[in-house]
Amino acid sequence: MNFSLCSVPAGWKFAGGVAGIKESGSADLMVAVSDRPASAAGVFTRNLVVGAPVTVGRGRVPAGAVRGVVINSGNANTGTGAKGLEDARAMTRTLAGEIGCDEGDVLVCSTGIIGHMLPVEKILAAIPGVYESRAETPAAVRDAAAAMMTTDTFPKVASREIKIGDGTVRVLGLAKGAAMIAPDMATMLGVVVTDAVLSPETADVILKTAVDDSFNLISVDGHTSTSDTVFLLANGASGVDGEGSAALASAVAEVCGELAEMIVRDAEGAEHLIELHVAGAADRDGAVTIAKAVANSALVKTAVTGNDPNWGRIVSAAGYAGMPFEPTAVSLSVEGVSVYERGTPVGFDEEAVSAAMRDGDRVRIELTVGDGPGRVRFLTSDLTAEYVRLNSEYTT
Amino acid sequence: MNFSLCSVPAGWKFAGGVAGIKESGSADLMVAVSDRPASAAGVFTRNLVVGAPVTVGRGRVPAGAVRGVVINSGNANTGTGAKGLEDARAMTRTLAGEIGCDEGDVLVCSTGIIGHMLPVEKILAAIPGVYESRAETPAAVRDAAAAMMTTDTFPKVASREIKIGDGTVRVLGLAKGAAMIAPDMATMLGVVVTDAVLSPETADVILKTAVDDSFNLISVDGHTSTSDTVFLLANGASGVDGEGSAALASAVAEVCGELAEMIVRDAEGAEHLIELHVAGAADRDGAVTIAKAVANSALVKTAVTGNDPNWGRIVSAAGYAGMPFEPTAVSLSVEGVSVYERGTPVGFDEEAVSAAMRDGDRVRIELTVGDGPGRVRFLTSDLTAEYVRLNSEYTT
Numbered sequence: 141m142n143f144s145l146c147s148v149p150a151g152w153k154f155a156g157g158v159a160g161i162k163e164s165g166s167a168d169l170m171v172a173v174s175d176r177p178a179s180a181a182g183v184f185t186r187n188l189v190v191g192a193p194v195t196v197g198r199g200r201v202p203a204g205a206v207r208g209v210v211i212n213s214g215n216a217n218t219g220t221g222a223k224g225l226e227d228a229r230a231m232t233r234t235l236a237g238e239i240g241c242d243e244g245d246v247l248v249c250s251t252g253i254i255g256h257m258l259p260v261e262k263i264l265a266a267i268p269g270v271y272e273s274r275a276e277t278p279a280a281v282r283d284a285a286a287a288m289m290t291t292d293t294f295p296k297v298a299s300r301e302i303k304i305g306d307g308t309v310r311v312l313g314l315a316k317g318a319a320m321i322a323p324d325m326a327t328m329l330g331v332v333v334t335d336a337v338l339s340p341e342t343a344d345v346i347l348k349t350a351v352d353d354s355f356n357l358i359s360v361d362g363h364t365s366t367s368d369t370v371f372l373l374a375n376g377a378s379g380v381d382g383e384g385s386a387a388l389a390s391a392v393a394e395v396c397g398e399l400a401e402m403i404v405r406d407a408e409g410a411e412h413l414i415e416l417h418v419a420g421a422a423d424r425d426g427a428v429t430i431a432k433a434v435a436n437s438a439l440v441k442t443a444v445t446g447n448d449p450n451w452g453r454i455v456s457a458a459g460y461a462g463m464p465f466e467p468t469a470v471s472l473s474v475e476g477v478s479v480y481e482r483g484t485p486v487g488f489d490e491e492a493v494s495a496a497m498r499d500g501d502r503v504r505i506e507l508t509v510g511d512g513p514g515r516v517r518f519l520t521s522d523l524t525a526e527y528v529r530l531n532s533e534y535t536t
Numbered sequence: 537m538n539f540s541l542c543s544v545p546a547g548w549k550f551a552g553g554v555a556g557i558k559e560s561g562s563a564d565l566m567v568a569v570s571d572r573p574a575s576a577a578g579v580f581t582r583n584l585v586v587g588a589p590v591t592v593g594r595g596r597v598p599a600g601a602v603r604g605v606v607i608n609s610g611n612a613n614t615g616t617g618a619k620g621l622e623d624a625r626a627m628t629r630t631l632a633g634e635i636g637c638d639e640g641d642v643l644v645c646s647t648g649i650i651g652h653m654l655p656v657e658k659i660l661a662a663i664p665g666v667y668e669s670r671a672e673t674p675a676a677v678r679d680a681a682a683a684m685m686t687t688d689t690f691p692k693v694a695s696r697e698i699k700i701g702d703g704t705v706r707v708l709g710l711a712k713g714a715a716m717i718a719p720d721m722a723t724m725l726g727v728v729v730t731d732a733v734l735s736p737e738t739a740d741v742i743l744k745t746a747v748d749d750s751f752n753l754i755s756v757d758g759h760t761s762t763s764d765t766v767f768l769l770a771n772g773a774s775g776v777d778g779e780g781s782a783a784l785a786s787a788v789a790e791v792c793g794e795l796a797e798m799i800v801r802d803a804e805g806a807e808h809l810i811e812l813h814v815a816g817a818a819d820r821d822g823a824v825t826i827a828k829a830v831a832n833s834a835l836v837k838t839a840v841t842g843n844d845p846n847w848g849r850i851v852s853a854a855g856y857a858g859m860p861f862e863p864t865a866v867s868l869s870v871e872g873v874s875v876y877e878r879g880t881p882v883g884f885d886e887e888a889v890s891a892a893m894r895d896g897d898r899v900r901i902e903l904t905v906g907d908g909p910g911r912v913r914f915l916t917s918d919l920t921a922e923y924v925r926l927n928s929e930y931t932t
Contacts, residue, residue: 188855218848219848219879254852255848442927446927448928484617485615523834525925532838
């Protein structure tokens with residue numbers, strides 16, 4: 141991670157610390173705090189079963205006066221009933237007490253194991269100290285991102301600094317996630333902050349658009365989690381109005397896109413990042429549906445693990461996606477080499493393509509299913525024995 | 537396999553042999569032949585992309601005068617265009633020549649790697665010898681089933697002998713499949729023969745019902761293949777009328793159910809058979825949709841691999857299935873032990889449940905999602921590092 145990229149928006153401070161939730165003793169508690177009220181928007185998991193923090197968060201955004209976010213890792217506070225809800229609220233109440241704001245102006249997320257009561261006393265006891273250590277430095281941002289991690293192997297931060305008219309605005313995102321990742325937000329948490337001036341309504345539109353083109357176009361294992369949350373918080377400390385700024389919307393989308401790619405790159409046990417392009421579908425939704433079927437196929441993933449340009453597994457996964465297309469209109473290239481054209485396999489240098497898959501930064505798969513305008517770029521990871529080991533040994 | 541169970545229907549003979557398609561030199565060609573015309577029905581993959589034999593088969597059933605089936609393993613004859621279609625027809629033409637019937641009265645299946653032209657000359661040259669060796673013995677049935685195998689570790693045969701009035705009727709099924717298995721028929725082939733008298737129309741109804749309750753309720757990896765086919769062939773050699781016999785329909789369903797369970801038990805790399813019961817859904821389709829989401833979750837599968845009664849992964853997989861239910865109405869038991877009741881985890885002896893998962897013949901998961909009448913029993917397998925190894929090393 142190149143933290144020199146990190147441009148911290150004005151008025152925002154971050155901290156990460158140890159509450160003692162994780163047996164490992166690693167950092168497991170972070171706060172992000174604004175020195176003034178911020179417009180806030182949120183996007184949440186579409187799973188029917190949700191963690192307590194999701195229930196709390198849904199009731200608090202969009203909003204115009206949010207002052208901070210508190211996130212713990214190590215325990216997802218999911219399946220914890222009424223006590224879990226009270227624990228989530230207590231976390232916000234404690235941070236609000238430190239900040240000197242209403243409980244309702246603090247947001248909360250939790251990630252980690254499911255179905256165990258939060259060790260809430262430890263968390264509440266740790267919040268003041270972590271809050272006290274807050275800073276606007278890249279190191280503090282890094283500490284905060286690290287405290288969100290579960291099975292992640294590196295903290296995930298992305299940032300942009302843009303001009304709007306004569307003013308400068310900063311956008312900074314922190315995320316976590318390495319598995320239970322699927323479209324519609326799966327065990328991933330993201331907090332994107334900016335010092336632009338934005339209404340809650342505009343923040344909401346910008347965030348939903350950005351998430352739809354980033355976090356909702358990645359999958360590690362197709363498992364939509366119960367805790368997924370992304371917040372966008374705009375505190376206006378730059379004094380620069382971001383309403384109607386395409387550049388700001390792009391910056392938020394780019395930050396989300398970078399974070400999403402980091403999550404796939406950090407996918408549990410993964411050896412390959414797979415960049416899948418589906419084109420020629422009837423519409424974008426059709427392309428997304430086909431991309432998901434291909435991306436979630438264990439057979440496609442394991443073929444990539446083996447550096448095998450196995451067009452049969454890719455084309456047949458597209459074929460069961462449930463979106464109609466004409467099989468004779470299907471073409472496929474892997475690593476830029478055409479392997480299947482208009483329904484028929486073509487001769488190609490399998491050794492060379494396999495070597496490219498093995499050696500490259502990512503495996504590029506381009507699937508065309510017809511002549512329609514629907515297209516999408518979708519990111520996923522391969523499936524390795526290490527993924528299985530991680531997920532069969534990580535117990536309740 | 538207990539082949540003493542095998543009751544061969546009258547008028548049917550089987551053989552398996554070596555055509556030389558597989559580099560290993562293992563058996564890769566089988567025939568099943570009736571001494572008289574048989575009513576025939578077929579069920580095929582719903583993948584948009586299908587192998588040439590599926591295209592040929594769809595045009596030949598239901599029918600009233602089928603004399604035989606020829607199946608090769610080692611090469612699926614899929615993605616092979618017009619030449620593949622001609623190769624599939626040539627296989628039927630060659631067997632028809634031996635039998636002395638019309639080409640259209642022979643059915644064909646192929647399974648194995650996708651996208652390579654069939655070594656059709658080898659196959660056509662081998663058909664007469666394999667046909668010549670046909671017999672009505674259990675050993676011949678076993679040889680035929682073995683010649684259908686790809687990554688299977690054992691041949692799959694099931695049979696029933698039933699009384700209809702004063703007469704006796706036999707039902708015998710042969711199947712293959714160990715991966716690319718998902719509802720709606722995925723790289724699995726099945727041939728069920730009987731000596732009952734049946735019209736093609738009744739055979740069609742009996743087969744579709746049986747497949748819907750067996751092969752369509754199993755999943756190994758969620759990958760619906762391009763070649764899946766199950767045939768039911770009734771040659772009437774017993775002289776016993778099976779029209780309207782519930783016993784015969786049950787026998788066919790039981791044979792299909794046994795074969796389907798064998799396929800899941802032989803799932804590539806699997807260490808656990810998972811028997812998943814979903815109840816309380818609005819209707820059967822809803823139960824099936826939820827069961828598929830749970831069964832295809834890599835996180836659920838790897839939890840079972842680790843003997844972990846991880847209710848969080850199971851309940852959350854149900855939650856993203858796309859079927860509405862009330863989270864507080866969800867209850868779950870694993871190995872008969874209640875672990876989650878009406879939306880809340882309950883205390884249980886994790887060590888004891890884990891030991892039961894490790895030691896038992898199968899892992900039994902019972903998920904209730906409400907008070908509706910929709911229920912289903914669904915079989916799947918766990919996901920192991922060995923599955924990944926098999927599927928990353930088995931190349932095009």
